[in-house]
Each structure stands twice: as structure tokens, then as C-alpha cells.
Amino acid sequence: MTSNTVDEIDDGYQRGLSARTVQMIALGGAIGTGLFYGAGGAIEDAGPALILAYLVAGLAIFVVMRALGELLIYRPVAGSISEYAHEFLGRYLGFTNGWTYWAVWTTTCMAEITVAGKYINYWFPSIPVWVTALVVLIALFAANLISVKVFGEAEFWFSMIKVAAIIAMIGIGTLVLLPIAGIGPETGPSLTNLYNDGGFFATGFGSALLSLQIVVFAYVGVELVGVTAGEAANPKVTLRKAINTLPFRIGLFYVGALVVILSVRGWREFSDGNSPFVEVFGYIGIPGAAGIVNFILLTAALSSCNSGIYSTGRMLRSLSQRGEAPERLSTLSNRHVPIGGIGLSAGVMVIGVIVNIISPDRAFAYITSVSTVGIIFVWSSILISHMIYRSRVAAGTVEASDYRLPWAPISTVIALAFFAMVIVLLFFSDSGRIAVVVGAIWFAGVTVGYVVSTRRGSRTAA
Secondary structure (H helix, E strand, C coil), X not given: CCHHHHHHHHCCCCCCECHHHHHHHHHHHCCCHHHHCCHHHHHHHHHHHHHHHHHHHHHHHHHHHHXXXXXXHHCCCCCHHHHHHHHHHCHHHHHHHHHXXXXXXXXXXXXXXXXXXXXXXXXXXXXXXXXXXXXXXXXXXXXXXXXXXXXXXXXXXXXXXXXXXXHHHHHHHHHHHCCCCCCCCCCCCCHHHHCCCCCCCCCCHHHHHHCHHHHHHHCCCCCHHHXXXXXXXXXXXXXXXXXXXXXXXXXXXXXXXXXXXXXXCCHHHCCCCCXXXXXXXXXXXCCCHHHHHHHHHHXXXXXXXXXXXXXXXXXXXXXXXXXXXXXXXXXXXXXXXXXXXXXXXXXXXXXXXXXXXXXXXCHHHXXXXXXXXXXXXXXXXXXXXXHHHHHHHHHCCCCCCCCCCCCCCHHHHXXXXXXXXXXXXXXXXXXXXXXXXHHHHHHHXXXXXXXXXXXXXXXXXX
């Protein structure tokens, strides 16, 4: 792809995302509803072994992000995730990748507004989940129409609250585990909770494997930093710094948090539909702590949906400028935001409200399983694009990046094998099988869309 094409894709955007904002978006992107809310059911199913599941999945995600980072330093561009697939895998996979990433974030937002409703129920149990979901969606849609700077500042503070919450939880939980009188329950909290009730693999090794579905969903958002490439100030420096912090983020926010949670309280005390963070703070006995944490979890859901509306709007504009989406979706408002793409995305997200009306009890599980299939496809396409990029670097046809994925291509192949295993594991759960079926229908529909788009483009060119 020529530099002129890249300029056209980025044309009209303002580089309104500062280095601190991109850093915090990257930090907050790794902390979402999958950890704060979905981990309750995952702990119930996998027991303490969930810690290992997060660690193994985190290593695969690290490979994806370093591969994406190498591509971003090679060529930072808006809509980068589909742009690289388009350049290295061909137009069909670029088309499929872009629309699938749009679907991933659309369904992720549906999940986030679902749990936002559940968090509001903590204070106001009489308010239906779908009502909160609709109000949240409208508010975040409006916020994204103002400007990228407003989005960036909102996301900065959303992420700051999430980060502070996890650090506080780890700090307070650690104090509870220490032999200090007067802090937390006198008996119960102990590191032995990680293995004294049925062992580390308390529910069996197979259950730990099956938990990877919700674990993978928890990491949706780490790649969001790549979407900011077209609006980040000094992207080659900023993006490199953001990606370099990923191992620390995974180690602290996922593994560290779960070690503390499952040490403070035994794994049998957690269940699907209840946030482990709210449970732990309530158990420790800090006055009002459960309500405070519930507010923080609500913030996390708002943050993720805010990011989803942002990313889907940019992705649709990128597709539109390549002639792979309706032309009107490339329209920018006078505030330099893709108003057409944001509007369509928010409109489709209303489906999440409808799902909550029809099946409020299972809405979160259905939506997250569908999102998991899509994000695995997107992450895998990044890895394969990177492999082809490296082969072209070796052939001397493209410029080499000075930010390289360690141990490639071995690390790339291992990560791809891991994602393939997760897809196979989906067949062993009801929600997973639904996701596979819906995923197959989705890809069939995208293929039809590609054929129609190609023929339409050919007629226009003629």
C-alpha cells in the first residue's frame, strides 16, 4: 500500500490523543468486564486454576501485541488491524477482518451495557437491565460525537479509576493476608486457599481448559491501541511505549488480582452473575466498600463501551474509504469524528438492549461467546500478517521495523496453535457451540458482502 493511500485513510482526523491518553487507553483496554464481572462464573467453573488460564492466554496476547507493534512501527495508520490484513493477506481477508473487528466491538459493547444494567441493579434492583443499557448507549454515543479529545479524556479517567481500583484491591487484599490484627476477617484469608480445597485444579484440568472462552474475552481491548494510530500524537514513539507495558499489565491486573482474590476468599464462594471484586470487598468488611467497588465496575463497563463506539466508527470509515462499506460511512463531522460510522455502530448495538429484554439471564454469556470467535479471528490475522510481513522484509520488498517480535516465527506459531485450541474448546459448551454457529453464519454473510462489494466496485470502475 502506498503512502498516498495511507494519507487518504488518515485524512481529516486530528492527532488529538496525547501520549498520556494513549498510554492509559492501552492500560485500560486490558481491564474490562471479562475480569471484573465474567471472572465470577469462570472461578466457579475452573477454581484456582483460572489463574493459570489467564497467564497462558496472556502470553499468547503478548505475542499478538508485539506482532501488531512491529507492524505499527513499520506503518502506523488508522484502521490498522484491517489495513495490515488487506496489505499482506489480500482484499478478501482485509474486508473480512475489518468487518469482523467491527462486529467484535459491537457485540462487546452489547455485553458491557448488559453488565452496566446489572451494576445499577445493585442500588436500584427495580430498574430493568435493558433500560439502563439503553440509557448508557445513548449517553456514550453522544459523547463520542463531540471530539476525539473528549473521548480521550473520558477514557483516560475511566481507565484511571479502573487501574486505581485494582491496585487498591491488591493492596488491601495483601494487608488482609498479612498477620496484622484488626484488618479483615481473623480466619479464612490465606494463600493456602489456592490449593487446600480440592487442589489447584479443584474442578479438573478439563474445566480449566473450558474457562479459556471467558478468559480470552477478558483480553478484548488490548489491541485497541492499534486503532488509535491515526489520531495519536507521535504514534511510533507513543505506541511502542504503550505495548511495552503489556507484560506488566497482564501480570498485575489479571494474575496478581486473581491470586489476591482467591487467597482472601476460597474459590467456592464465587459464582456466575456476581462480581468477585464486590464479593471480596464485602467479605473484608470495609464499610461501604462493596458499593464503591460496584461503582468502579460500572465505570469499567462504561469505559469498554466508550472504546467500542470509538473503534467501530474508525473501522467503518477505513472500510468505506477502501470501497468496502457504504460511502456515507466515511463522512466526518465538523468536529473531525466519523459520524456515519459511529451512528451505524450505535444503532446496531441496540440489539444488545433487545437481547436483554428477551433473555436477561443468559444475555452476557451469549454475547461474550460470539465476541470470542471474532476476536480470535482478528488476532490470528494479525499474527499471519506479521509472518508474511517478515517474509517480505527478508526478501527486501518492504522496510524492516526496528521493533521486532521476539522469537518469531516460533512464538507466532505457538500463539496461533493456542487460538486454534480455544476454538475447538468452544464445541464443548452450549454458549460456545452457539458462538461457533453464529460465527459460521457471520463469515458466510461477510463473504456474500465481499462478493457484492467487489461486483459493485467493478461496475463502478467500468
